[in-house]
Amino acid sequence: MAQALRLALERALPLVPQNRPGLPRQWLAALPVLLIFGPLLPGLYWALSPAMEPMVWQALWMDAQWPHALRSTLISNVLGTVLACGMAALLATLHYPSRLWSSLQRRLPLLLSVPHAAFAVGLFFLIAPSGWLARAIAHFFQWTSPPDWVTVQDPYALSLALALAIKESWFLLWVLAAVLGEQAVSRQMVIARSLGYSRTQTWRLILWPQLLPRLRWPVMAVFAYGLSVVDMAIILGPGTPPTLAVLIWRWLTDPDPALQARGSAASLILLIVLLVCVLAVRGLGWLLKQIQPYPGGQRKPTANWRWLPLHMPLFVTGYAVVAVLILWSVAQTWFFPALLPDAVSLESWLLADWTPFWTTWWLAIAASLLCLPTVLIWFEWGPKHLNALLYLPLIVPALPLVAGQYATLLHLHLDGTAVALVWSHLLWVLPYMVLTLIGPYRAFDARLMSSARALGYSPWRACLAVKWPMLLRPILATLAVGFAVSVAQYLPTLFAGGGRFITVTTEAVALSAGGNRRVLTVQALLQIALPMAAFGLAAFAANWLGRHRKGLR
Amino acid sequence: MLNIKKLTISHAGKTLFAGLSLAVDQGEIVTITGVSGSGKSTLLNWMIGDLDPSFVATGTLWLNDVQCDTLPIEARHMGLLFQDDLLFPHLSVGQNLAFALPGKIKDVKARRQRVEQTLDNIGLAGFHDRDPATLSGGQRARVSLMRTLLAEPQALLLDEPFSKLDAVLRTQFRAFVFEQIERQRIPTLLVTHDPADVPQGGRVIEISDWQHSHV
Numbered sequence: 180m181a182q183a184l185r186l187a188l189e190r191a192l193p194l195v196p197q198n199r200p201g202l203p204r205q206w207l208a209a210l211p212v213l214l215i216f217g218p219l220l221p222g223l224y225w226a227l228s229p230a231m232e233p234m235v236w237q238a239l240w241m242d243a244q245w246p247h248a249l250r251s252t253l254i255s256n257v258l259g260t261v262l263a264c265g266m267a268a269l270l271a272t273l274h275y276p277s278r279l280w281s282s283l284q285r286r287l288p289l290l291l292s293v294p295h296a297a298f299a300v301g302l303f304f305l306i307a308p309s310g311w312l313a314r315a316i317a318h319f320f321q322w323t324s325p326p327d328w329v330t331v332q333d334p335y336a337l338s339l340a341l342a343l344a345i346k347e348s349w350f351l352l353w354v355l356a357a358v359l360g361e362q363a364v365s366r367q368m369v370i371a372r373s374l375g376y377s378r379t380q381t382w383r384l385i386l387w388p389q390l391l392p393r394l395r396w397p398v399m400a401v402f403a404y405g406l407s408v409v410d411m412a413i414i415l416g417p418g419t420p421p422t423l424a425v426l427i428w429r430w431l432t433d434p435d436p437a438l439q440a441r442g443s444a445a446s447l448i449l450l451i452v453l454l455v456c457v458l459a460v461r462g463l464g465w466l467l468k469q470i471q472p473y474p475g476g477q478r479k480p481t482a483n484w485r486w487l488p489l490h491m492p493l494f495v496t497g498y499a500v501v502a503v504l505i506l507w508s509v510a511q512t513w514f515f516p517a518l519l520p521d522a523v524s525l526e527s528w529l530l531a532d533w534t535p536f537w538t539t540w541w542l543a544i545a546a547s548l549l550c551l552p553t554v555l556i557w558f559e560w561g562p563k564h565l566n567a568l569l570y571l572p573l574i575v576p577a578l579p580l581v582a583g584q585y586a587t588l589l590h591l592h593l594d595g596t597a598v599a600l601v602w603s604h605l606l607w608v609l610p611y612m613v614l615t616l617i618g619p620y621r622a623f624d625a626r627l628m629s630s631a632r633a634l635g636y637s638p639w640r641a642c643l644a645v646k647w648p649m650l651l652r653p654i655l656a657t658l659a660v661g662f663a664v665s666v667a668q669y670l671p672t673l674f675a676g677g678g679r680f681i682t683v684t685t686e687a688v689a690l691s692a693g694g695n696r697r698v699l700t701v702q703a704l705l706q707i708a709l710p711m712a713a714f715g716l717a718a719f720a721a722n723w724l725g726r727h728r729k730g731l732r
Numbered sequence: 733m734l735n736i737k738k739l740t741i742s743h744a745g746k747t748l749f750a751g752l753s754l755a756v757d758q759g760e761i762v763t764i765t766g767v768s769g770s771g772k773s774t775l776l777n778w779m780i781g782d783l784d785p786s787f788v789a790t791g792t793l794w795l796n797d798v799q800c801d802t803l804p805i806e807a808r809h810m811g812l813l814f815q816d817d818l819l820f821p822h823l824s825v826g827q828n829l830a831f832a833l834p835g836k837i838k839d840v841k842a843r844r845q846r847v848e849q850t851l852d853n854i855g856l857a858g859f860h861d862r863d864p865a866t867l868s869g870g871q872r873a874r875v876s877l878m879r880t881l882l883a884e885p886q887a888l889l890l891d892e893p894f895s896k897l898d899a900v901l902r903t904q905f906r907a908f909v910f911e912q913i914e915r916q917r918i919p920t921l922l923v924t925h926d927p928a929d930v931p932q933g934g935r936v937i938e939i940s941d942w943q944h945s946h947v
Contacts, residue, residue, distance in 0.1 A: 278785050363816070363818070366814065366816070366818055367818055367820060369780060369782050369805065369812065370812060370814075370818050371820075371831075372804070372805035372806045373780065373805055373806070373808070373810055373811065373812045373880075373883075373885075374806075374831065374832050374879075374880075374883045375806050375807075375809070375834075375883060376806055377804075377806055378806075384831070385820055385822075388822045389820075389821065389822050472840075473827070473830060473840050473843065473844065474823070474827055474830040474831040474833070474843075475835060475838070475840070475843070476830065476831070476832075476833045476834055476835035476836075476837065476843065477835040478806070478834075478835055480806075
């Protein structure tokens with residue numbers, strides 16, 4: 180009886196690792212993950228418990244700003260997500276499979292490596308009343324001063340919606356390309372067309388019904404990101420009142436406990452918005468499934484729209500954003516209608532503050548290097564059925580999570596330390612690294628490991644000598660992704676860093692409020708340069724290390 | 733009648749085969765064999781209309797005196813069968829067949845009846861609403877062939893259609909396929925590496941014949 184009880188207890192409490200033989204290896208392998216996720220739980224309780232007071236909700240309800248803030252958030256995010264999905268879907272329907280599709284697919288990683296904040300700054304310089312777009316048409320209308328537009332920071336957050344739509348459509352195209360790369364999917368396209376259906380019909384009747392359920396999580400990640408995005412919203416979103424995420428962030432960082440509690444309550448609203456939208460989309464999907472008619476066999480030759488260069492605006496914006504940033508960073512004088520600077524100088528580069536760059540650099544290196552063994556050990560020995568839990572930070576709005584992290588750090592008196600800063604980044608670096616590596620890791624031929632084991636290697640040594648070296652290329656790519664994710668972090672840096680650490684991201688956002696465009700663009704370009712260098716280095720290192728082994732390339 | 737005239741396919745400056753000409757009569761099954769990597773699949777992809785753009789092909793394809801090689805896949809009226817059954821996983825077994833059924837049968841009831849009857853003919857009566865994933869390999873293979881044939885193709889291209897089935901099933905399914913083709917009287921090209929797949933008395937063509945001597 181006593182033994183049975185002890186066994187039951189041990190089964191119920193496997194979370195506590197005890198250093199004795201017989202310990203399930205799974206939980207030992209999950210320990211690093213627990214260190215990232217575990218401390219968050221009490222923090223979430225501390226951070227969100229003030230929201231349990233009815234008084235707080237009453238105060239929130241009476242607040243004059245939040246209805247407008249919620250409106251901007253809903254407009255920017257719903258519109259942004261819908262447009263991003265629409266553009267990605269349209270391009271795939273028009274161009275997959277084709278030579279153009281393959282070339283678009285190759286160009287995506289470059290665009291994806293542009294961080295959100297830098298993209299927002301660049302887009303600002305494109306669409307602002309004095310931006311490149313206005314300059315381009317100023318000549319035809321003979322404008323001598325910037326037009327009377329309200330493009331950026333408009334009250335309905337439309338420019339923020341545009342920024343999210345473009346940036347996230349690249350991500351969704353990339354996800355789509357990965358799914359469409361599977362042979363089973365491309366073969367189905369051929370089969371359906373050989374039965375007489377046009378491309379468009381095949382997409383509608385065969386591919387979309389299968390792909391949509393698989394795109395559920397990526398789209399949810401896009402939506403959750405847009406809900407709590409603060410850096411882009413500060414640069415492009417409306418000012419007073421700002422989007423809900425920015426408002427929550429201001430409340431949470433206010434010294435007044437009443438306002439902090441209001442921030443907690445409002446961040447719960449973000450979660451509710453997410454849930455409501457997810458349920459609505461689910462309901463719509465269910466409805467669509469119900470009204471699916473019996474296949475009628477009508478073959479409709481559809482008009483060919485593939486000649487339309489619809490991909491151009493999407494890709495050209497990406498290049499134009501970088502180009503305009505570079506121009507501004509070297510512009511000495513650049514008066515309104517001129518398309519190019521009147522005089523250029525390297526002054527702002529020579530006088531640039533490199534402290535944020537190096538802070539970002541060591542932070543990103545520490546975060547990605549800490550996450551790599553965590554991911555590898557989890558994949559090899561961890562509880563694989565819990566993989567989905569690791570993705571949670573991607574599909575939950577970041578604000579409550581950041582607030583939870585901060586509360587934990589406050590209790591541990593660790594806020595504002597380098598350790599805290601690195602730890603706070605891991606929560607987002609880890610899931611992206613898992614996402615990048617899981618495909619190649621699963622595709623690894625298990626027989627190679629069996630061969631190594633049969634030759635007398637222990638599991639650990641077999642991994643070190645066979646599996647991980649063979650996965651060198653995806654592992655390096657994963658490191659680069661982790662690095663890039665850390666570079667792009669804004670909220671965790673502000674909260675956990677306690678304002679003591681300035682990265683290129685926080686610096687770019689802070690400078691976007693001021694007047695010096697040259698200093699701002701230099702920081703934005705540094706923010707782009709870091710991840711690009713990481714991806715370039717990863718690709719180069721993989722090629723160089725595998726230069727004598729064709730099978731590794 | 734299926735006609736390939738003077739087909740040459742090259743990839744990155746290397747010729748896979750040159751001057752390939754071939755005529756397949758109504759109801760005839762011509763088998764193409766060759767070691768793996770010999771370009772069998774490339775030939776088939778070209779006929780389907782799904783040749784990777786990195787290949788360069790010259791030559792023409794004719795089906796019942798209509799030139800096909802310039803047409804998109806959906807206008808070629810070629811039925812395909814691969815080693816994987818490739819049933820659409822989001823549709824039921826019956827819906828997979830109804831998807832292939834020509835649009836000239838408009839009435840939903842008539843369509844469903846035709847599908848039920850087809851299922852009955854291949855020993856799968858009552859399978860209309862089943863999820864394809866719950867079928868056995870042999871059952872799926874039969875449904876897959878019927879889906880191809882229901883679309884009333886004017887020629888049939890079979891790409892190693894038996895290679896994933898086990899020995900017993902293979903013999904059965906092979907006989908089933910040949911019987912169905914004979915009934916439909918359409919020209920058929922069978923690509924395989926297994927001599928046992930060749931129908932009795934059928935013409936066999938070794939792809940390497942066009943790789944050296946005929947160049």
